[in-house]
Amino acid sequence: MSALHDSRVLIAGGGIxxxxxALAMARKGASVTLFERAPExxxxxxxxxxxxxxxxxxxxxxxxxxxxxxxxxxxxLVFRDAVTSExxxxxxxxxxxxxxxxxxxxxxxxxxxxxxxxxxxxxxGAELLTSQTVDxxxxxxxxxxxxxxxGKAHEAxxxxxxxxxxxxxxxxxxxxxxxxxxxxxxxxxxxIEDVPDGQGITDVVGYIGPRCHFIQYPLRGGSMLNQVAVFxxxxxxxxxxxxxxxxxxxxxxxxxxxxxxxxxxxLWKDRWWPMFDREPIENWVDxxxxxxxxxxxxxxxxxxxxxxxxxxxxxxxxxxxxxxLAIGGADAWDRTLAAVxxxxxxxCNRILTTGRxxxxxxxxxxxxxxxxxxxxxTRDTSSYKYTDxxxxxxxxxxxxxxxxx
Amino acid sequence: MSALHDSRVLIAGGGIxxxxxALAMARKGASVTLFERAPExxxxxxxxxxxxxxxxxxxxxxxxxxxxxxxxxxxxLVFRDAVTSExxxxxxxxxxxxxxxxxxxxxxxxxxxxxxxxxxxxxxGAELLTSQTVDxxxxxxxxxxxxxxxGKAHEAxxxxxxxxxxxxxxxxxxxxxxxxxxxxxxxxxxxIEDVPDGQGITDVVGYIGPRCHFIQYPLRGGSMLNQVAVFxxxxxxxxxxxxxxxxxxxxxxxxxxxxxxxxxxxLWKDRWWPMFDREPIENWVDxxxxxxxxxxxxxxxxxxxxxxxxxxxxxxxxxxxxxxLAIGGADAWDRTLAAVxxxxxxxCNRILTTGRxxxxxxxxxxxxxxxxxxxxxTRDTSSYKYTDxxxxxxxxxxxxxxxxx
Numbered sequence: 001m002s003a004l005h006d007s008r009v010l011i012a013g014g015g016i017x018x019x020x021x022a023l024a025m026a027r028k029g030a031s032v033t034l035f036e037r038a039p040e041x042x043x044x045x046x047x048x049x050x051x052x053x054x055x056x057x058x059x060x061x062x063x064x065x066x067x068x069x070x071x072x073x074x075x076x077l078v079f080r081d082a083v084t085s086e087x088x089x090x091x092x093x094x095x096x097x098x099x100x101x102x103x104x105x106x107x108x109x110x111x112x113x114x115x116x117x118x119x120x121x122x123x124x125g126a127e128l129l130t131s132q133t134v135d136x137x138x139x140x141x142x143x144x145x146x147x148x149x150x151g152k153a154h155e156a157x158x159x160x161x162x163x164x165x166x167x168x169x170x171x172x173x174x175x176x177x178x179x180x181x182x183x184x185x186x187x188x189x190x191x192i193e194d195v196p197d198g199q200g201i202t203d204v205v206g207y208i209g210p211r212c213h214f215i216q217y218p219l220r221g222g223s224m225l226n227q228v229a230v231f232x233x234x235x236x237x238x239x240x241x242x243x244x245x246x247x248x249x250x251x252x253x254x255x256x257x258x259x260x261x262x263x264x265x266x267l268w269k270d271r272w273w274p275m276f277d278r279e280p281i282e283n284w285v286d287x288x289x290x291x292x293x294x295x296x297x298x299x300x301x302x303x304x305x306x307x308x309x310x311x312x313x314x315x316x317x318x319x320x321x322x323x324x325l326a327i328g329g330a331d332a333w334d335r336t337l338a339a340v341x342x343x344x345x346x347x348c349n350r351i352l353t354t355g356r357x358x359x360x361x362x363x364x365x366x367x368x369x370x371x372x373x374x375x376x377x378t379r380d381t382s383s384y385k386y387t388d389x390x391x392x393x394x395x396x397x398x399x400x401x402x403x404x405x
Numbered sequence: 406m407s408a409l410h411d412s413r414v415l416i417a418g419g420g421i422x423x424x425x426x427a428l429a430m431a432r433k434g435a436s437v438t439l440f441e442r443a444p445e446x447x448x449x450x451x452x453x454x455x456x457x458x459x460x461x462x463x464x465x466x467x468x469x470x471x472x473x474x475x476x477x478x479x480x481x482l483v484f485r486d487a488v489t490s491e492x493x494x495x496x497x498x499x500x501x502x503x504x505x506x507x508x509x510x511x512x513x514x515x516x517x518x519x520x521x522x523x524x525x526x527x528x529x530g531a532e533l534l535t536s537q538t539v540d541x542x543x544x545x546x547x548x549x550x551x552x553x554x555x556g557k558a559h560e561a562x563x564x565x566x567x568x569x570x571x572x573x574x575x576x577x578x579x580x581x582x583x584x585x586x587x588x589x590x591x592x593x594x595x596x597i598e599d600v601p602d603g604q605g606i607t608d609v610v611g612y613i614g615p616r617c618h619f620i621q622y623p624l625r626g627g628s629m630l631n632q633v634a635v636f637x638x639x640x641x642x643x644x645x646x647x648x649x650x651x652x653x654x655x656x657x658x659x660x661x662x663x664x665x666x667x668x669x670x671x672l673w674k675d676r677w678w679p680m681f682d683r684e685p686i687e688n689w690v691d692x693x694x695x696x697x698x699x700x701x702x703x704x705x706x707x708x709x710x711x712x713x714x715x716x717x718x719x720x721x722x723x724x725x726x727x728x729x730l731a732i733g734g735a736d737a738w739d740r741t742l743a744a745v746x747x748x749x750x751x752x753c754n755r756i757l758t759t760g761r762x763x764x765x766x767x768x769x770x771x772x773x774x775x776x777x778x779x780x781x782x783t784r785d786t787s788s789y790k791y792t793d794x795x796x797x798x799x800x801x802x803x804x805x806x807x808x809x810x
Contacts, residue, residue, distance in 0.1 A: 366765065367765035367769070368776065372773070375779055375783070
């Protein structure tokens, strides 16, 4: 019988992280209720890259194969210079890579992965509620009380605050605000045959250049092409209230190679994403409430690990709770939250700070760009020294993957 | 009998380049007169690094051994991070290096090298005049007339305008002005036992860091330590008339490692060198006058090739003149000057532009510095791919050194 069988767990937020946490906790036997503000479950967005750190988590829940059915296994991660289009470096995602990291690197539509997690969480017995705005969480002693906008109070052993970048619940622990990067993202997914040269793209290709980058990869079995354009907003730099609009996109790639310039025609122009992260914070725990996912550690997207971190959080807290509650004691949940915070904060905060630096590296200009290109072009492509920390990580108490030193 | 035996050559400027040109031309049999403005020959400054491109030139005149007697053969070129002091990369200057480039990399006091060249030029029969300010050079047909401030006119086949960075004669070809780098250099040579840890220094060591660098190497048989501090002037950045003074030096290394900070105590504080170069120009020839040395191509000092370029110029024009005058014809000198210009301008202008970039690379900050350090630390130290263009160059018409592709 599961150690979590008598536990009541509430989750604020039904994005990828909340869905994954509902699944992980329900699988361990907890009684789970998830509160999502939107009237329906769904994810706005386009493609999502899932590294082996995420694949392994999905595999542990039996969801890797269905995810791969809906996704694509790219052959390589390829970096190109956005100005010259020349290849700078590549990472072969094939057999050796998958053997080292215990899972594949794949791409999937954000809504496909989300639907898979929601369905699995429901199948595991989690109660998933929509149109439920969480107003507050009060924790006292061994209990947490979550109140919704309709005035109802819900009592539980623990509340997972997974209400995203603009988290309302984070304000109970920190008065920090989202930090603008000054960059804006445009996305678009189109039938691959509609995009010139689209059908030749079987890799994740990133063009990196001064003040901008551009990403391409296939989606949905290769029938769609996913494109992401990210550039430094001149409007933001000029202090404008409204910034990052299509007028900026129209000239943002003028210094880039014609291949990149023409590819930017194939983006949605009616919606864009100003890019924010937050400063790392050390403490995620307020009594019986813990911040997880973007509410705790919203990254810039450069390391493609925002969704994966939330999924890692979900597996970590379910595993640790299972272990601590099996040991028992009135403070088993308190020990769990402290241990999850201690394990996850250094991991996620490193991704936050390294992600910022990785973005800066992509966007260098002048002599610094020349040095970056030379570094990329001369690096040992058989070495995993830059990526083990990211992809070989494990929160398992037995320690990190044997593969990684 | 030498082809140059009937030629009359005037040289404006008696620095290292002018002295080398007087030597090279006189050795070929020309009648040479050199005009130096100062009352005595001499060079203000401290140590000078001479790469194998310069060693080979000196060797061709039999001056390498006496130069090495006065200089030092460092074991390595070592780059360190100025903030952390960690080693970034090194270049072994030993047997393999010397075999590849046909000469050693050595350091010598600037005045020692200058004295050697002056003495050798005089021994070769060149007339070397001091307190002679060149006012103008007029060229007409096959003759050039150089006038000095005392009103005398000197007629010759050719005038070599080697009057340095602030060249008066360059104005006949270009209205460009020296370009300030915004950086200032402090130098100092001290008995090596007076400098803490000085006696352990047998390499050329360069600490490179944000907005500054610091160079150390032994001189005069290892009895002296030469130090050079170069940093970005805050006064220049603020638009001040007077900039780069000791008040700026006092705080310029505050962000650097204690080793670097304390080493900056051992510099001359009563003299400093704001650092200038010029934009490259393609045409150095005005009739029978040619700009050479710093007058034609004054570099920033990052590639340690300013003096060497002037020495290369000297050998090139002596060799080409000897060849062309042996062929003969009324335009032999015109062909010589055109050929020297054509050979030397791409070479020297590449050193100018690459020198600027090399300096930018040294002074990077933030993520760009991290990338630079990683590039330096991971580079193949047995490879000569970055340096062959600089050190394997030859103006010999038989082509560049066989060693270099």
